[in-house]
Each structure stands twice: as structure tokens, then as C-alpha cells.
Amino acid sequence: MTTIQHSKHQALAKTFILLFTVALMFGQSAVAQVKVAVQEKRTWEFKDAGIRFNNDFPGARLNECSQVGSNQFRILILPENAPVNNSPWFAFQVVAKRPTTVTVTLAYEKGKHRYHPKISHDGKTWTMLGANAYHRDREKNEAALTFKVGPKPVWIAAQEMIGGKELTAWMNGLSKRKFVEKSLVGKSMQGRAIEQLEIGSGSSSNYVFIIGRQHPPEVTGSFGLMSFTETIAGNSSVAQNFRKHFSTIVIPLLNPDGVEHGHWRHNMGGVDLNRDWNKFDQPETTLVRDHLVKIGSPTGARVFLMLDFHSTGNDIFYTQTDAQKTFPEDFTKNWLAAIQGRFPDYKVVRSGSHDPRGNTSKVWGFMQFGAACITYELGDNTDRKRIRQITSGAAEEMMKMFLAEIGERN
Numbered sequence: 001m002t003t004i005q006h007s008k009h010q011a012l013a014k015t016f017i018l019l020f021t022v023a024l025m026f027g028q029s030a031v032a033q034v035k036v037a038v039q040e041k042r043t044w045e046f047k048d049a050g051i052r053f054n055n056d057f058p059g060a061r062l063n064e065c066s067q068v069g070s071n072q073f074r075i076l077i078l079p080e081n082a083p084v085n086n087s088p089w090f091a092f093q094v095v096a097k098r099p100t101t102v103t104v105t106l107a108y109e110k111g112k113h114r115y116h117p118k119i120s121h122d123g124k125t126w127t128m129l130g131a132n133a134y135h136r137d138r139e140k141n142e143a144a145l146t147f148k149v150g151p152k153p154v155w156i157a158a159q160e161m162i163g164g165k166e167l168t169a170w171m172n173g174l175s176k177r178k179f180v181e182k183s184l185v186g187k188s189m190q191g192r193a194i195e196q197l198e199i200g201s202g203s204s205s206n207y208v209f210i211i212g213r214q215h216p217p218e219v220t221g222s223f224g225l226m227s228f229t230e231t232i233a234g235n236s237s238v239a240q241n242f243r244k245h246f247s248t249i250v251i252p253l254l255n256p257d258g259v260e261h262g263h264w265r266h267n268m269g270g271v272d273l274n275r276d277w278n279k280f281d282q283p284e285t286t287l288v289r290d291h292l293v294k295i296g297s298p299t300g301a302r303v304f305l306m307l308d309f310h311s312t313g314n315d316i317f318y319t320q321t322d323a324q325k326t327f328p329e330d331f332t333k334n335w336l337a338a339i340q341g342r343f344p345d346y347k348v349v350r351s352g353s354h355d356p357r358g359n360t361s362k363v364w365g366f367m368q369f370g371a372a373c374i375t376y377e378l379g380d381n382t383d384r385k386r387i388r389q390i391t392s393g394a395a396e397e398m399m400k401m402f403l404a405e406i407g408e409r410n
Contacts, residue, residue, distance in 0.1 A: 022226040024392050033189055035270035036080035038261060039063050046073075051149065057123075061262030062092040065232065067405040074105045074372075080263045081270040084108045089115075089217040089264050091157035099150040106143045113143045115158035115217070116381060123153075126160040129346045148164040159219040159380070163259050164192065167213075170226060173196055174233055175348035179243055183186075185251060189268040192256035194287060200247035205404065206230075207296055208398075209306040210250045211288065211361065214273040215265055216258040216309035220378035221278050224391040225252055231395035240401040243408060246304070251296060274308070277364040278357070289364070296369050304328060304367035304402050306373040312381055314349070315390070318362060318375035321352040338397040340388070346390060356393040364406050 030158065043054040044065040055062035064076040070210055077090045088111040106113060135144045145156065150244040166238055174197060177183035185194045212225040229250050253259065257268045265272055269282050276285045296303040319332045326332065340348040356367060365373030378387055
């Protein structure tokens with residue numbers, strides 16, 4: 001048996017034991033609900049090399065680690081369960097007794113390498129590994145990373161670490177503004193808070209719904225959601241007028257358990273939450289559905305738009321077709337045209353479809369409220385400043401269009 005095969009068997013055995021332990025910890029109900037392998041949080045210490053790896057922090061993903069040569073290491077990355085979308089998240093920390101250079105090979109099971117690795121020396125500021133420090137072997141389905149380490153920790157991750165702590169801090173910052181209120185929507189399967197921001201005067205019955213992070217690795221979606229939301233909460237005259245006439249509900253983290261555990265895709269039930277908007281078998285989707293229906297369904301309430309932020313290979317809007325009539329009429333077509341007109345050097349890409357049997361938030365939102373419900377995907381590698389620029393402009397154009405719809409001047 002090879003070293004990596006042995007590591008796989010060790011990792012699978014340990015995650016099975018941990019799964020059983022989690023079921024006991026959370027009681028009998030968890031036995032029927034928790035259906036993922038929980039990675040063991042630990043430190044791998046290689047004394048002769050004077051190097052330590054660990055995954056003992058929120059959002060980490062490292063299932064097994066072995067030394068394969070002088071300052072050369074192989075890391076195994078496993079999904080929480082399978083089958084699973086090819087979004088193999090990884091995140092780990094490295095410390096060395098003395099300054100040195102290491103080469104780390106990422107190996108995957110049930111997936112292929114996707115993300116260009118990021119490096120941080122404080123867990124907050126991230127940069128891409130340089131081209132000469134990163135090699136992807138498509139035949140072996142591995143990626144080799146070479147970087148310097150020392151007594152101070154170095155973090156390596158698939159994307160910037162924007163998890164529950166960071167999103168909570170962001171929400172707390174915005175909620176200091178008098179027209180922004182933060183509140184608890186409910187709890188995830190493991191009891192983590194799912195919170196919302198409500199932006200506006202509090203007296204309007206016109207609504208925009210914004211949700212995000214159903215899929216843990218989709219960090220660029222969070223960047224887009226934050227920028228879009230900050231623009232609505234901004235100081236422009238358009239934003240100030242918009243807040244007088246519209247309430248915006250923002251739920252930035254639907255899958256806090258998956259983000260905490262460094263999942264590739266699913267919640268603790270082993271389910272893709274954005275494929276559960278018809279069955280509603282999972283507590284997170286059920287909770288958010290009931291909450292949005294309670295807000296958007298009473299007599300007099302009008303939902304103008306529901307946006308669900310995600311990440312994929314390139315920027316794209318997944319929408320209804322123009323044949324599906326929404327309120328306001330032709331909003332999607334006109335909004336995307338306005339974004340394109342505002343950024344002529346940016347290509348707005350749209351994919352329109354509708355299947356009433358669908359199981360995504362996009363289908364549910366349209367069927368429930370009759371409003372445009374759009375999945376807004378940001379590219380994995382889209383420039384972060386560009387994300388902020390485009391999403392902020394998109395929010396401005398949305399606000400202007402909705403104010404015009406109700407007869408208000410911008």
C-alpha cells in the first residue's frame with residue numbers, strides 16, 4: 001500500500017469515528033440528520049524537519065498529511081460526503097522552527113484541483129501564490145505549492161478566509177448605522193446563528209431580498225454581496241432615497257456549519273442547499289423560506305427582486321427568461337442592459353431559463369413572489385477590485401430603476 005493510500009484509509013477511519021461522535025453529541029435527532037464526515041482537528045508534527053501543519057481553525061480543510069521527502073509534504077483533501085460538486089476547498093496552517101522553504105502537494109479524492117492557492121501571513125491579508133510557486137499536474141490531478149515558512153504561522157487556502165467571524169464583524173459594522181438593523185433569523189443544524197440585516201426606514205412594504213453563501217467555498221460571491229449591500233447602505237443621494245421607500249433584507253450566510261467545517265459544497269446534512277428549494281428537507285432552507293414568506297407575502301407587501309450570490313468559473317447572471325413575466329416587468333433585461341451600459345469594457349453574461357420543477361432559490365423565489373429572482377455568480381479569479389466596482393454599480397442601477405418604478409426621482 002502506498003503512503004497516500006494508507007493516509008486515505010486512516011483519514012476515512014478517523015472521519016467515520018468523528019461522525020459517530022457528532023451523532024452522539026447532538027442527540028438522536030442528529031443521527032438522522034448529520035450525514036457528513038467531520039474532519040479531525042489536529043496538528044501534524046514532523047520533528048526531524050521541524051515543521052508542523054494544522055487544521056485547527058474555522059474553515060480549515062486538511063484531512064491527512066505525510067512527509068514524502070526533504071521538506072516535501074503531501075496533503076490529502078477529502079469532501080464532506082459524495083457525490084459532490086467539484087469545489088475542493090483546502091485551508092491549513094504551517095509553522096517551522098527555523099526559516100525554510102517547503103513544497104506541499106495537494107491530492108484530492110472525489111474531486112479535481114480548482115482554486116489558485118492563496119497565502120497569508122496573518123490570516124487576514126491574502127495574495128495569490130506566484131506562477132513560479134504553483135504547478136498544477138492535470139494528469140495526476142495534483143497541485144504542488146512551494147513557499148517559505150518560519151516560526152510565524154503561514155496560512156494557505158483555496159480562497160481568502162471569509163467565514164462566520166468575518167461576516168459577523170461586517171454585519172456588526174453596518175448595523176451601527178441608524179437605518180441598519182441586525183437580527184437573528186434562526187439557527188443552523190448545529191446551532192450556529194443565521195442572521196440578517198434589514199436596511200431601510202423600517203416602514204416600507206417594498207422589498208429586496210439578498211442571500212448568500214449557500215456553498216462554503218464561494219468567497220467571491222460574499223465579496224459581491226458585501227459590496228452590493230454596502231452601496232445600498234451608502235451615502236449617495238440615490239441610496240438615501242431608496243432606503244426611504246424600500247427595505248432590503250440581507251442574509252449573507254445560509255450555511256454557517258459548512259463554512260465552519262471547510263466543506264466543499266454541503267451543509268451538515270450532506271445536502272447542497274441550493275438544490276433543496278423544493279423539498280425543504282434541511283433546516284437552513286426551511287428557516288429562510290419561512291422567514292422570507294412571512295415578510296414578502298402579507299397584503300400590501302411587494303417583493304421587487306431576490307438575489308442569490310454565488311461563485312463559479314466566470315461572472316454570469318442566471319435569470320428567468322424574458323418570456324417569464326416578472327414584477328417589475330422586464331426588470332432583468334433592463335437592469336443587465338444598464339449594467340452593460342455603465343461598464344462598456346465589461347461583458348455582462350446572462351443565462352435565462354425556468355423549470356417550475358427546479359430546486360434552486362432562483363426558481364423558488366420567482367414562483368413564490370413573481371419577482372425576478374437571479375443567481376449572481378462571480379468568477380473564482382475575478383479581480384477583487386473589479387468585483388467591488390461592478391457589484392456597486394449594479395446596486396446603483398437597481399436602486400435607480402426601482403425608484404423610477406414607484407414614481408420617485410433619483
